Amino acid sequence: MNMNNIIVSVKKFFQNKNTVTILGVVVIITLLYFGYTSTINKATSPVRIPVAKQTIQPRTQITSDMVTTIDVPSIAVTTNAIRYTSQIIGKYTNINAVIPAGSMFYQETLIKKEDLPNSAFVEVKDGEAVYNFPVDLESTYGNSIMPNDNIDIYMKAENEAGQVMVGRLLKDVKVLAVKDYQGNHVFENTEETRTPSYLIFGLEEVNYILLRKASYMRTFGVELFPVIHGGSVNIEGATVVDTQFLKDFIEANTVTIETTVE
Numbered sequence: 026m027n028m029n030n031i032i033v034s035v036k037k038f039f040q041n042k043n044t045v046t047i048l049g050v051v052v053i054i055t056l057l058y059f060g061y062t063s064t065i066n067k068a069t070s071p072v073r074i075p076v077a078k079q080t081i082q083p084r085t086q087i088t089s090d091m092v093t094t095i096d097v098p099s100i101a102v103t104t105n106a107i108r109y110t111s112q113i114i115g116k117y118t119n120i121n122a123v124i125p126a127g128s129m130f131y132q133e134t135l136i137k138k139e140d141l142p143n144s145a146f147v148e149v150k151d152g153e154a155v156y157n158f159p160v161d162l163e164s165t166y167g168n169s170i171m172p173n174d175n176i177d178i179y180m181k182a183e184n185e186a187g188q189v190m191v192g193r194l195l196k197d198v199k200v201l202a203v204k205d206y207q208g209n210h211v212f213e214n215t216e217e218t219r220t221p222s223y224l225i226f227g228l229e230e231v232n233y234i235l236l237r238k239a240s241y242m243r244t245f246g247v248e249l250f251p252v253i254h255g256g257s258v259n260i261e262g263a264t265v266v267d268t269q270f271l272k273d274f275i276e277a278n279t280v281t282i283e284t285t286v287e
Contacts, residue, residue: 070098070099071096071097071098072096072097072098072099072102072108073094073096074094074096074097074102074106074108074129075092075093075094075107075108075109075110075113076092076093076094076095076129076130077091077092077124077125077126077127077128077130078090078091078093078126079091080123080124080125080126080215080216081123082118082214082215082216083118083119083121083122083123083210083213083214084120084141084210084213085117085118086115086116086138087113087114087116087117087130087135088114089110089114092110092113092114103131105131105132105133106129106130106131107129107130107131107135113130113135116135116136116137117135117137117138117141118134118135119133119134119135119136119141120141120213121213122134123215148227149201149227150227152229152230153227153229154227154228154230154233155226156225156226156227156233156236156237157204157223157224157225158178158223158225158236158249159222160221160222160223160224160251161221161222162220162221164250164251165203165221165224168203168221170200170221170251170253171200171203171212172200172201172202172203172212173200173201174200174253174254175197175198175200175254176200176224176251176253176254177193177195177196177197177198177251177252177253177254177256178193178194178195178196178198178249178250178251178252179191179192179193179250179251179252179258180192180193180248180249181246181247181249181250181260182245182246182247182248182271182274183245183246184245184274189260189262190263190264190266190270190271190274191260191263191264191265191266192265192267192268192271193252193267193268193271194235194239194249194268194271194272195228195232195235195236196254197254198228198254199227200225200226201225201226201227202224202225203221203223203225204221204222204223204225205219205220205221205222206220206222224251235272235275236249238275238276238279239271239275241279245278
């Protein structure tokens with residue numbers, strides 16, 4: 026077979042529609058195969074990433090002994106994951122962030138010390154003052170009052186005649202934080218059992234002063250205690266009085282100082 030005959034045969038081969046279709050399919054499949062393989066290889070190729078060596082609690086400064094590195098498929102590393110240990114050491118876990126052992130570190134879970142807020146103060150509304158209300162394990166129903174719960178503040182006292190009275194002094198107060206005697210948040214650490222010493226909440230000035238005055242009325246046997254909002258109190262032998270009666274009782278037995286704002 027001479028060269029002319031070969032050329033003619035080749036032309037006929039490529040002019041055949043079935044042949045062209047088959048070749049096209051083969052080319053497409055080849056391209057898809059290599060493209061898919063390249064994508065899979067890229068997605069599964071290992072990258073070294075820092076992870077927590079232990080469970081790290083909120084408000085904790087990250088030290089080198091808390092961090093290790095492991096190889097993971099690159100597809101498992103999201104855009105907000107921190108890739109370098111140097112960007113982690115010295116930072117603090119955020120106020121609501123618990124980092125489990127083996128977990129990656131993410132941008133939103135770590136902050137600088139100067140940016141570490143007190144969650145209770147952050148939530149105090151404009152015009153309100155922070156009140157530290159003393160409690161114990163019993164008065165919080167076995168540590169059952171938690172942040173974001175709404176409570177009523179009840180008052181028990183004795184009048185000059187020795188009559189015991191009880192009533193709701195403040196209602197629908199939102200608990201912003203529960204702290205122990207060292208000022209630690211009771212519920213933020215999952216590995217420690219902390220005993221509540223204070224409920225933190227915000228009060229408007231008039232209610233803040235009212236509650237503060239009541240807390241100083243020890244000669245009248247005043248007791249202040251929280252009750253889950255909407256609950257009731259039944260103290261045997263006590264006369265139930267309303268809020269206004271308690272306010273009048275407090276004002277009548279405490280000194281009122283007139284102030285002016287310049």
